[in-house]
Amino acid sequence: MQELEFVQLNDDWSAEPNAPLVAVVFEGNAANLSFLLNPWQRKADFREEATVRFSNCSRWNWDATNDHAWFAGEGRYAKQAPKWGEFYEVVGEDILGGNIDWEIIAADTVNARHFLFYFRDETLEFIASGWSMSTKTIH
Numbered sequence: 001m002q003e004l005e006f007v008q009l010n011d012d013w014s015a016e017p018n019a020p021l022v023a024v025v026f027e028g029n030a031a032n033l034s035f036l037l038n039p040w041q042r043k044a045d046f047r048e049e050a051t052v053r054f055s056n057c058s059r060w061n062w063d064a065t066n067d068h069a070w071f072a073g074e075g076r077y078a079k080q081a082p083k084w085g086e087f088y089e090v091v092g093e094d095i096l097g098g099n100i101d102w103e104i105i106a107a108d109t110v111n112a113r114h115f116l117f118y119f120r121d122e123t124l125e126f127i128a129s130g131w132s133m134s135t136k137t138i139h
Contacts, residue, residue, distance in 0.1 A: 004090055093114060
């Protein structure tokens with residue numbers, strides 16, 4: 001079994017730590033993950049929303065592992081991921097995404113990657129070929 005690497009993908013931004021208002025919407029083979037940004041971490045409006053779009057999404061999972069459980073050592077990656085509340089790509093898995101109860105949308109693509117995002121009250125994972133992010137201020 002290989003050792004996993006967690007590549008942090010959010011350098012100067014993160015989700016709002018208390019009430020990020022997480023939502024997932026699917027458009028064809030893309031998954032759009034929306035949430036409020038942390039206005040104290042970057043120069044963001046207090047109501048700035050980010051949407052992370054996962055292209056060629058084949059599987060996803062919305063887990064109830066929250067920050068308390070993670071710090072108590074619960075959850076799939078609690079003793080492996082470097083920090084709570086961040087957005088990672090998980091690299092080096094023997095089985096892409098591990099053996100969990102995935103919501104399957106389509107067959108994995110050849111270039112599929114595993115993305116992991118920790119929010120205050122939940123953990124979301126996506127198997128997709130890539131990601132991009134956009135922001136907007138909501139009223």
